[in-house]
Amino acid sequence: MSNFTVRVYVHNEVAGNMAELNGIMVSYGFRLTISSDVGTIYVLPPGEYSYTGNIDRKAVLEMVKAAAGQVGKKYSIFITESKGRTWYNLTKAPKVP
Numbered sequence: 001m002s003n004f005t006v007r008v009y010v011h012n013e014v015a016g017n018m019a020e021l022n023g024i025m026v027s028y029g030f031r032l033t034i035s036s037d038v039g040t041i042y043v044l045p046p047g048e049y050s051y052t053g054n055i056d057r058k059a060v061l062e063m064v065k066a067a068a069g070q071v072g073k074k075y076s077i078f079i080t081e082s083k084g085r086t087w088y089n090l091t092k093a094p095k096v097p
Contacts, residue, residue: 002054004080004081005079005085006049007048007079008049011075018046020071021071025049027067031051041092042092
């Protein structure tokens with residue numbers, strides 16, 4: 001399994017565009033959060049997503065293009081494939097009851 005961090009920038013964004021994109025990205029299997037090695041879940045910054053799967057960067061790019069294209073705005077995408085990720089000062093995700 002490969003881990004990917006995806007950044008989507010929506011150009012000339014208006015209210016509601018990012019919420020719409022978040023919903024679409026989640027429907028494609030992307031997460032708005034990341035988990036630490038001990039299981040603590042953190043919220044990614046706006047416009048960033050996490051994906052884990054048995055696919056390559058090109059396939060991830062095609063999925064993101066399909067998702068972002070539904071917002072109806074010009075967008076830019078940046079994808080990294082990772083063997084490990086480190087972060088600082090991300091917000092802990094609220095616990096789901």
